[in-house]
Amino acid sequence: MMMAFCSSSSSLSSPQSITFFSKRFNYDYKSHQSFSVNCRFRASSSADVPDFLSADWLESRRKKPFGPRLNFSAEEAVQCQLDALKHNDQPRQDYGVEVMYRFAGFDPFERSTYFGPFFDLGQFERFRRIFHHSTYRVLLGHKEREILSSLWVEENLFKQRVWIRGARPEEEEIFQFTMVQRVGGSWDGYWLTESLLHDGDGFAGGVAY
Numbered sequence: 001m002m003m004a005f006c007s008s009s010s011s012l013s014s015p016q017s018i019t020f021f022s023k024r025f026n027y028d029y030k031s032h033q034s035f036s037v038n039c040r041f042r043a044s045s046s047a048d049v050p051d052f053l054s055a056d057w058l059e060s061r062r063k064k065p066f067g068p069r070l071n072f073s074a075e076e077a078v079q080c081q082l083d084a085l086k087h088n089d090q091p092r093q094d095y096g097v098e099v100m101y102r103f104a105g106f107d108p109f110e111r112s113t114y115f116g117p118f119f120d121l122g123q124f125e126r127f128r129r130i131f132h133h134s135t136y137r138v139l140l141g142h143k144e145r146e147i148l149s150s151l152w153v154e155e156n157l158f159k160q161r162v163w164i165r166g167a168r169p170e171e172e173e174i175f176q177f178t179m180v181q182r183v184g185g186s187w188d189g190y191w192l193t194e195s196l197l198h199d200g201d202g203f204a205g206g207v208a209y
Helices: 057-062 074-086 095-103 124-131
Strands: 144-154 157-165 172-181 191-198
Touching: 074 095, 074 144, 074 157, 074 172, 074 191, 095 124, 095 191
Parallel strands: none
Antiparallel strands: 144 157, 157 172, 172 191
């Protein structure tokens, strides 16, 4: 069974707030080669719903936003986040940013260096505004990207630098993903994004968030 990018609850939370969004799904996905370019999972309309679940169970699952999966490698987690940003406004405005928020590994109750400087990102709206900053907006609806380098710092720590060509003329930037695989707890084995940094001083002019 596969899942689709569909609408979700208007209230979002980072991975630590697991009591609101449970992301542990026991679906069997195909191997790495089966991932589509944009990682949008589609559920079969003819899929059978087990008798012990409610009749609207399948539809409710399809409305859950895309997020981390236990079977993702670090590279796949980065790819799926970038694909979400490339199709940012599908199926609704800033859905790709919502996906990024679900992959984010920061504590919503503490200031985070996810973007470099310390920001209070506990509220999704503040997180979303950063992506509409003049530097990070190149990621939204980008036209082209290229992996510049990948580095395994440790077994559970992965970095990848990516060149991005935006939708606007002469718009291009370089970003670095830092992915961390959690050990222990409810997120044991999941790859989450520790930081997404602009390769330069992305906030030189300040940012209102």
